Amino acid sequence: MATPATETRRASKSNGRSGDTGPHVLLVPYPAQGHMLPLLDLGALLAARGLAVTVAVTSGNAPLVEPLAAAFPSSVAILALPFPEDTPLLPAGILAGENTKDLPCHLFRPFMASLAALRPPLLAWCRAPQQQGGHRRRVTAVVSDFFTGWTQPLAAELGVPHVTFSPSCALHLAMSHALWRHMPSRRLPDEPVTFPDIPGGPTFPWRHLSWMFRQHVAGDAVSEAIRQFFLWNLESEYFVTNTFAALEAAYVERPLADLATKRVFAVGPLSDVAATSTSATGDRGGRHAVAAASVSTWLDTFPSGSVVYVSFGSQHALSPPQAATVADALAASSAAFVWAARPGTSIPDGFEAATASRGMVIRGWAPQVEILRHRAVGWFLTHCGWNSVLEAAAAGVAMLTWPMAADQFTDARMLEEAGVAVPVAEGADAVPDARKMASAIAAAVGTKDGESVRARAVALGVKAAAAVGEGGSSRRDLDELVQMLREVVV
Structure with a gap:
């Protein structure tokens, strides 16, 4: 049986408003880790600037959100x-946690x-009449993830x-x-799809488009x-992206030719500007400070920029052949590394012992932000x-890409065009050649070409810091967004 909606709130101290006159933003995240955390960061920033914020989640996601809300x-x-x-639409009993992390x-x-x-x-x-902070307050704006159109x-x-x-990035939002508006027909994997309404008219092979779209079946x-959700999004007054202008100015300033009047606020990197920020894995309570310190102490023994950090996120698990390829490539490259292996990843027997002098394998949670910001880390093998x-990007670390x-x-x-990344593989089912991957890793950490890519990555990190700093582009966009959300209150 369904239970009534429940609400938790600490007494409001920050906005100094009373009655029903103050701005009150309803935040609706999509229940997936990569979606929830940046929107929660945005909510914290709005609240810190005096707006009342209510985050709407399902009961199964409340235990995930409430600890993050402590700060x-x-x-x-x-x-x-x-x-x-x-x-x-869903099999009975499948939603134990009501989150994509629990779903096939x-x-x-x-x-x-x-x-x-x-x-x-x-x-x-x-x-319904809601008592909020001792006062009745109506919702004055809705901010939602683009999957909840x-x-x-x-x-x-x-x-x-x-x-x-x-x-996601502004380019992906525009794509x-x-x-969803023009619905290009199904094509062979390598057939091109061109986007003439997007600045520069980029072209991508069909297989590089989002699976969300490629699986569409008319009727x-x-x-x-899902198509209707995205069409509804186009009717929004504004768009907000977790990016910064120096990385993708064209797509922020004019994301679609015939929607040029739609304002796009680039407020990222949110994890840098929000007070609740820690790692991409979602641990924000300092419970892993000891683990972070341990990794940092190990990294202290290596020269600046010489270590490769390896992680493929929390959603995708490498198959045993893929894990073996990564292990073989790291072993053959002679590079120092930290490999954050998702639970269930099959690390080949003997690999850790053979690379113990220059490698560390972390199973489960890893202090990703702290690792990337350590001076010894120069490259990131990433999905x-x-x-x-x-x-x-915020840490000034170059990337070896495996989308x-x-x-x-x-x-x-986008990263390759910016000159801060080198491709090494692509595809969820791909099993790359270990020797070629090893050569790419070795070239990254040990050649002048690699140094050039790293230099551009460091420069991008400086621009990211400037964007969220006082007077920066992301700070200005955030302040303008807050002002607009205030102005809608009648």
Whole structure:
């Protein structure tokens, strides 16, 4: 049986407003780690600037969000809604945690479509009298992840602005909008798809487009629901992206030719500017300080820029052949490394002993931000998930790219064009040649060409820091966004 929505809040101290007159932003994240954390960072920043914020999640996600909210300003509330019962799109009993981390990949799309059933109870909550911080306060704006576009008609029913948040780069946001509007036909894997509405008219092979789009089937209920979410996003008043202008100015300033009037706020890297920031893995309570110190002490023994950090994120598990390839490449490269191996990764027997003098394998959680920011780390072998990309860019670390899915191909191409990355593989099922990967790693850490890439990465890190600093582009965009959200209060 469904349980009523519950709300937790600390007494508001920061905004000094009373009654129903102050701005109150409803934040609706998509329940996936790479989506939730940056939007929560944005929520913390809005609250720190005096806006009341309510984060709406399902009951199963509340335990994940509440510990993160401990460091939030006091004007942040958590609203827990029961997950829709008896959804016809998902097998019974599959949603133990109501989060993509608990789902097999083939259920991601129906899971996304099922979340739209939260709209009626969320609308009812918004319309009901709510005692918030001792005062009645209505929702004055809705900010939601671009996978939860069903919140746009909710905002319209409330008569308040809707803001679409992209946890991906601005280029991927523009590509998504173009794809769902124009619906290019299915093609062979290497056939090109051109985006004439995007600055520069970029072209990508069909296989590099998001699987979310490539799996679309006309007339299928899940497919049509997802398309509608993205079409609704296009009706938003504003877009917010977790990026910074120096990295992708063209796509921020004019993301789509015929939507040039839509304001895009580039406020990233959010993990650098938000007070609650720590690692990409979501541990933000300092519980792993000892582990971070241990890794740092080990890294202290290596020269600056000589260590390769290896991580493929929390969502994708390397197959045994892929793990063996990475191990063989690291062993043959002679480079020092830290490998953060996802649980279940099959590390070949004898590998750790053979590379103990120059290598460290971490199973499970790793202090990614601290590792990337250590002076000894110069390169990052990565799947190109956007949060990881931003953390490396902010740290001034060059990248060896192995994009596997979603927006990662777009991210990898952007990094290569910026001159801060070298491709080593692509595809979720690819098993690269270990010798070629070893050569790429060795060249990265031991040649002048590698030094040039690193120098550009260091320069990009300086630009990222400037963007979030006083007077920087991301700081200005954030302040302008806050001002606009204040102005909508009547």
